[in-house]
Amino acid sequence: MQYGIAMSASPSPADSTHQSESRRFATGRQFELRRGDALAVVTELAAGLRLYSRGGVQLTESYGDDEISPGATGITLAPWANRVEDGIWYLEGKKQQLDITEASRNNASHGLLRNTGYVLVDESEFSVTLEATVFPQHGYPFLVRHLVRYELDQSGDLRVSQTLINDSQSTAPFVLGAHPYLRVGDVAPEDLVLTVHAGTRLVADERLIPRSTAPADGQYDFSGGSVVGSLLVDVALTDLTYDGGIARHTLTAPDGRSVSLEQDESCRYVHVFVTDTFPGRSKAVAIEPMTGPANAFNSGDGLRWLAPGEAFTMRWGIAASL
Numbered sequence: 001m002q003y004g005i006a007m008s009a010s011p012s013p014a015d016s017t018h019q020s021e022s023r024r025f026a027t028g029r030q031f032e033l034r035r036g037d038a039l040a041v042v043t044e045l046a047a048g049l050r051l052y053s054r055g056g057v058q059l060t061e062s063y064g065d066d067e068i069s070p071g072a073t074g075i076t077l078a079p080w081a082n083r084v085e086d087g088i089w090y091l092e093g094k095k096q097q098l099d100i101t102e103a104s105r106n107n108a109s110h111g112l113l114r115n116t117g118y119v120l121v122d123e124s125e126f127s128v129t130l131e132a133t134v135f136p137q138h139g140y141p142f143l144v145r146h147l148v149r150y151e152l153d154q155s156g157d158l159r160v161s162q163t164l165i166n167d168s169q170s171t172a173p174f175v176l177g178a179h180p181y182l183r184v185g186d187v188a189p190e191d192l193v194l195t196v197h198a199g200t201r202l203v204a205d206e207r208l209i210p211r212s213t214a215p216a217d218g219q220y221d222f223s224g225g226s227v228v229g230s231l232l233v234d235v236a237l238t239d240l241t242y243d244g245g246i247a248r249h250t251l252t253a254p255d256g257r258s259v260s261l262e263q264d265e266s267c268r269y270v271h272v273f274v275t276d277t278f279p280g281r282s283k284a285v286a287i288e289p290m291t292g293p294a295n296a297f298n299s300g301d302g303l304r305w306l307a308p309g310e311a312f313t314m315r316w317g318i319a320a321s322l
Helices: 017-021
Strands: 030-035 038-043 049-054 083-085 088-091 094-097 107-109 119-123 127-134 144-152 158-166 172-174 193-195 198-204 210-215 233-240 246-252 258-264 269-275 284-290 304-306 311-321
Touching: 030 127, 030 144, 038 144, 049 158, 083 088, 158 304, 246 269, 246 284, 258 284, 304 311
Parallel strands: none
Antiparallel strands: 030 038, 038 049, 083 107, 088 094, 119 127, 127 144, 144 158, 158 311, 172 304, 193 246, 198 210, 198 233, 233 269, 246 258, 258 311, 269 284
């Protein structure tokens, strides 16, 4: 099985967890889950989703053995998602300075675990649970743990839960998120139709920091389905439509096949990123579930506070109709 289909000439990953343990990958140990015709590959680095496929149809973007995830492909995000402006926020009036990890925009980006190897907590034929710790540090003086569980359910759909546990003696702020890119096999990305039901978009400046809100209309109205075509967008949406407690955002191919990102009501935001800079692809579509938007540590939008000893879980997943 070659994970990086149509993406690069990188060597193909191993076909079993046993083999992956005997090899070295840029993203660490590879955890393979198989159920029926479904395959998911999870990485030690950032508890990332490297691949999800059904019946040999690739449903997420992937990458080679010697690469880390381009464009944050599939990584999980804690204790914040997206960006913190200038890496600065205030805790009880005291300035907190995070490391700047997006130098081009002078922001702290994608949390504190993007470059962290997670520890295996539990593994079965159909599921894996990984854990990493955020230690107290400049800009984030809290001790928290992030547990990520991937599972293939009986239908072969992928279910993911991300849990943050506060081991500190004080209340800790957080936003959780994930960064999967979806696709439908070898269908040209431009031919896919993107559907997202949202009432409001966050209006961001040139540094992608939200400054206001507006109706999700015009080019940002994906409720009736928008052909990816020449679309280039990088926008957070909220006021999502939930059906049975689940919001679904879908990419549909001309032949009717589709893949959907699903998120529960703990995730009130979704970030849609359509780019033409993904390696080896003319376009790539990220649909990112988030409990809060960019700069939540300053705006307070979607920001949650976790009391000592408490835990919070967000749930999302990927389903396909093939």
